[in-house]
Amino acid sequence: EPEVTQTPSHQVTQMGQEVILRCVPISNHLYFYWYRQILGQKVEFLVSFYNNEISEKSEIFDDQFSVERPDGSNFTLKIRSTKLEDSAMYFCASRSQGAGNQPQHFGDGTRLSIL
């Protein structure tokens, strides 16, 4: 069964450094998402992306965050200057555009640790 893949599985970064989290969505999917889960807390929506532009973003997704689909397969999340509170598990998700609605399929996540 097709999967959403995320790399790396664990990223350790110094505070203030830039970090790029990578995702390869399922190949025929058109809608892409990033969520995060701070340790012990619930999964929170960050941003949705469709047709090469952001569809919606949460208040968490400030100007330190950006997303990009640089080619036909990758979908990236960049954090420009990381803060300690950015430490979390980041999940990428994608869904297709089928008849009716389609569920989002999630990757295994990237654990981001900011030192």
Next chain:
Amino acid sequence: AQSVTQPDIHITVSEGASLELRCNYSYGATPYLFWYVQSPGQGLQLLLKYFSGDTLVQGIKGFEAEFKRSQSSFNLRKPSVHWSDAAEYFCAVGGRRDDKIIFGKGTRLHILP
């Protein structure tokens, strides 16, 4: 405001026993409802979904859930749990006009041998 409440943070059941995980939602329009499962160190796997139609939905791994509009609930059930069902379970809500998914805080399921 849109929200999902999972009132039980931890649930412990014996292997072979039945299971029900509770979920209540608040959503201003017709909801789409989901249950995801997360095993330790793993991602979120979709167990089942409700978009419309039959309010009792069947999912993978023998799970089912029932949508009750009058109670704003979408409880997850399994008649007989297996040790491999030990994981964290997340209820979530979305909608036709709202592409993002809102998650509950999760219920961690422990299985006694």
